[in-house]
Amino acid sequence: MQAIEAPEFCPSCDSSLEWKNDLLYCVNSLCPAQVQKRIEHFAKSLKIKGLGPKSIEKLGLSSFQSIYDMTYLEIRDALSSEKLAIKLLQEITHSKKSSMNELLPAFSIPLIGKTAAEKLSTKINNISELNADKCKAAGLGPKATENLLNWYFDEFLFDLVRLPFGFSFTKSEQQVSKGVVCISGKLKSFKTKAQAQEVLAKNGYEVKSSITKDVTILVNESGIESAKTKTAQDKGITIVTNLLEFLGEENGNVA
Ligand SMILES: [Zn+2]
Structure with missing residues (x-):
C-alpha cells in the first residue's frame, strides 16, 4: 500500500496548512477558497436564493459587502439573464431585513x-x-x-x-411570555404605572389591570392589603414589593 502524503500548502492560496483535530486547515482568512465558503454560508443562512457557489463565482463576490454593492446591470451581465438578475436583487434586498x-x-x-x-x-x-x-x-x-x-x-x-442591517435581535415567543404581571396600588420605584409597564414589557412581561387566571406576579409596593393582594395570596401568586429590585435581580442590572 502506498502512503498518501498530506499537502503542506493550501491549493487555493498557497499558505501553509495547519493540523487541527486530525484535519488540515488553511488559516489564511483572506484565502479565496475560504472567502467563497464564507459567502456561501452567509447567503445560505440568510436564505438568499440564487446565490450558490456558481453564482458567487460568476458574480466575482469577494466579501459580504460586495453582495450589497452589486447593481442590477452588473448582476444581469454576470448571470446573462434579466429574469435571474431581478429575482436575485429582490432576494438580496429582502435579506436586509434579517435580524x-x-x-x-x-x-x-x-x-x-x-x-x-x-x-x-x-x-x-x-x-x-x-x-x-x-x-x-x-x-x-x-x-x-x-x-x-x-x-x-x-x-x-x-x-x-x-453592512446594510439594523443588527438588532428579535425576542422569541418564549421570552415574551415570561409572566403576567398585575400592579396593585401606587408604585414607589416607578413614577407612573405606564413607565413600569413599559419596562416590564421590555423585560418580557405582560401587564394586566386585574387579577385574571393567567396572572403570575402581583406587584404591591404600597403595602396596603388591597382586595387584589388578598386574591393573590389566596391563589398563591408571587407578590413583589419592590418592582425595580425584582427586575434588577433578574437581569443583573437595572432596566
Ligand atoms: Zn487557503
Whole structure:
C-alpha cells in the first residue's frame, strides 16, 4: 500500500496548512477558497436564493459587502439573464431585513451559531450592547465569548458594521411570555404605572389591570392589603414589593 502524503500548502492560496483535530486547515482568512465558503454560508443562512457557489463565482463576490454593492446591470451581465438578475436583487434586498438572530450565525464565527444568537437575544437588543458580561449572563462559554468578542472588535467594528442591517435581535415567543404581571396600588420605584409597564414589557412581561387566571406576579409596593393582594395570596401568586429590585435581580442590572 502506498502512503498518501498530506499537502503542506493550501491549493487555493498557497499558505501553509495547519493540523487541527486530525484535519488540515488553511488559516489564511483572506484565502479565496475560504472567502467563497464564507459567502456561501452567509447567503445560505440568510436564505438568499440564487446565490450558490456558481453564482458567487460568476458574480466575482469577494466579501459580504460586495453582495450589497452589486447593481442590477452588473448582476444581469454576470448571470446573462434579466429574469435571474431581478429575482436575485429582490432576494438580496429582502435579506436586509434579517435580524441578528439569523445574521450572527451567518458570519462563520467558530462556536457561534443559532443557539448562541438566541441566548444573546435574551440579554441584549442590539449587537452594539455586546460585552464580556453580557456574554456571560447569556450563558456563553469562555471560548465562544472569546471568539465572539474577537470577531466583534476585529471584524465587526472595523468593517462589517457598514453592512446594510439594523443588527438588532428579535425576542422569541418564549421570552415574551415570561409572566403576567398585575400592579396593585401606587408604585414607589416607578413614577407612573405606564413607565413600569413599559419596562416590564421590555423585560418580557405582560401587564394586566386585574387579577385574571393567567396572572403570575402581583406587584404591591404600597403595602396596603388591597382586595387584589388578598386574591393573590389566596391563589398563591408571587407578590413583589419592590418592582425595580425584582427586575434588577433578574437581569443583573437595572432596566
Ligand atoms: Zn487557503
